[in-house]
Amino acid sequence: MKRILITMLCLILFLAACGNGDDSSKSNSKEDKGTKSYTTDDGSKVKIPKNPKRVLVLTANYGNFKKLGVKPIAITSVFPDSKYLNMDKIKKIDPEDVEAAAKLKPDLIITYKENKNNKKLSKIAPTVPLKVQNMDYKDTHIEIGKLVNQEAKAKKQADKLSKKLAEDGKAIQSHIGEDKTFSIMDIQAKDIYQFGPRFGRGSEAIYEGFGLKEDPEAKEVMPKEKYMKVPTEKFNEYSGDYLLVPTEDGQKPNNNFVNSDIWHNNKAVKNDNVIFYPMDEAIYADLISVEKQAELFKKELMKS
The missing domain is CATH 3.40.50.1980 (Nitrogenase molybdenum iron protein domain)
Structure with missing residues (x-):
């Protein structure tokens, strides 16, 4: 009789646990659908x-x-x-x-x-x-984390990358000098476009991540949209000590402007301080892309 009572008690506890499990599942389901x-x-x-x-x-x-x-x-x-x-x-x-x-x-x-x-x-x-131009790459990631209920994870990831890039930026400045300036330009056959912070093309890694400086004359005339068409006669004026050029294949473009005297008289060109890199990877400003772009830029800048 004692054995039967123990068996019945175990069965009752098992059924109760199953019932609680169902309630928990229903509760989680409701939460997921909220x-x-x-x-x-x-x-x-x-x-x-x-x-x-x-x-x-x-x-x-x-x-x-x-x-x-x-x-x-x-x-x-x-x-x-x-x-x-x-x-x-x-x-x-x-x-x-x-x-x-x-x-x-x-x-x-x-x-x-x-x-x-x-x-x-x-x-x-x-x-x-x-409206991503109102946010830096870190805030954008955190905002997207909010949308998918992963704000804490997103903040942790953004803070980790931000800290790493800040440290890399200090190492770069120690190597090349704190006063060096940077310009990001798309050098096309007929047109030249320049990009400021928060406009992809590696700008998040260079300006916000590493904390490197924009060319001051270009910064002064840069529109709020953070990109502008540059007249050829202003090219050298708006070009910093370092020139970053995104291209289709990551190689130096072969066009009339790159073969011109204006190009060859550019201070970054003369000092071999031009970095060419793939446009397709540089357009994006998510944490994965920014980290990879930063690795490429750091490698090139530490060689200079």
């Missing part, structure tokens, strides 16, 4: 999933999600593949193709504020427009 209010850059409120499962990324921030371990259901097709991010196997769609977005059944859409179809996209799923 929503929270998110405030966008312009102050608007958007209700988004607490734990989104099907995120559609229509901005250049795939690397931020990848760093956080979140795999989007698709990303924008307007940016090139980067070897740093292994993007070739992920689905891509036109960021303004509302029908394609709807077919994917997202539960959260990340887009740019400038996307003309944001209102239509918001009818498919909660849509968050980003």
Whole structure:
């Protein structure tokens, strides 16, 4: 009889535990399906999933999600593949193709504020427009962490990289001199474009990460958009001690301007302080890309 009572007691405890497990599962399920209010850059409120499962990324921030371990259901097709991010196997769609977005059944859409179809996209799923130029690469990563309920992880990752780049920046300045200035220019056959901080092309690693200085004359005339077309006669005036040139293949371009006297009379060119690097990898400003860009720049600058 005693053995029977013990057996029945164990069975009751087992069933109770199963019941509690079901309640816990239901509770977790409810939590996963819950929503929270998110405030966008312009102050608007958007209700988004607490734990989104099907995120559609229509901005250049795939690397931020990848760093956080979140795999989007698709990303924008307007940016090139980067070897740093292994993007070739992920689905891509036109960021303004509302029908394609709807077919994917997202539960959260990340887009740019400038996307003309944001209102239509918001009818498919909660849509968050980003204005990334208002944030540095660290704040952008933390903000994306908030969207996928991983703010603490994102902050830890951003702080770790920020600390590393600051230390590397000090080592670089110790090697080349604290007063050296830098310019990032896209040297095309007919046009020259210059980029300031927070505009990709490696600017996050150089200016915000390493803390290196912009050319002062270029900085003074740089528009708020942080890029400008440079007249050929102003090229040497806006070029710093070091010239960083993103190109299609990471090699020195072969065009009339690079073969001109203006180019050859440039102080960075004459001092062999020009760094050419691949444009496709330099466009992005997520933590993965910025870290890889910084490794490349540090290697080249420590050789100079």
